Amino acid sequence: MKLLLTSGGVTNDSIRNALVEMLGKPISECSALCIPTAMYGHPSLGTGVRAWEFISGRSTNPMVDLGWKSIGMLELTALPSIDAEGWIPFVREADVLLAAGGDVLYLCHWMRETGLADLLPSLTNTVWVGLSAGSMVMTPEVGDDFIQWRPPGGDDSTLGLVDFSICPHLAVDGMPGNSMAEAESWAASIAAPAYAMDDRTAISVVDGQMQIISEGTWKCLRQGSQLR
Helix, strand or coil: CCEEEEECCCCCHHHHHHHHHCCCCHHCCCEEECHHHEEEEECCCCCCHHHHHHHHHCCCCCCCCCCCCCCCCCCHHHHHHCCCCCCCCHHHHHHHHEECCHHHHHHHHHHHCCHHHHHHHHCCCCEEEEEEEHHHCCCCCCCCCCCCCCCCCCCCCCCCCCCCEEECCCCCCCCCEEHHHHHHHHCCCCCEEEEEEECCEEEEEEEEEEEECCCCCCCHHHHCCCCC
């Protein structure tokens, strides 16, 4: 699977161009499935207006509204109630999966419960575009600062499909988000290589190679992975 891990969505031409390169064809020729699940586990997002805004492409985070050939919804909490044959073929046929932000452990829990997490390694040509928690779920750990919901067993690990952790929504000059001081404090509790990035930055991972894509601000807070 190809990963485009964003903080705020596809917010500029650099991130959009990277997405098109990963897809291998124009966005207008690609089918997408959006995954709003993480939103339901976050106290400030939850059900209602914010989830509808994401699904309908009316949120402030460009994801669903990029001009896809087709767009559908994959709600993970519903999948245990239907046969795998009712959803796995649609996932395999999709060019891209768009994962909303929200609560990262809630998303991770349902990815594991449904078997989507186990399916991902076989989706070699599919692009996963994460937004905030939708990106962090691919990392090995997120740290207590980003944990608001815990699964019944108390497991606070994430999927670990990449070997670095992410602090999203880096904010400079007093803007809303996470300050650099807060990001550095977070990184001190993280064992993995750690990156802080603002909403104009993303990290792509293709064939194990990672690259920072940015028209904004980012910082490597703990060394480890090699950038190209």
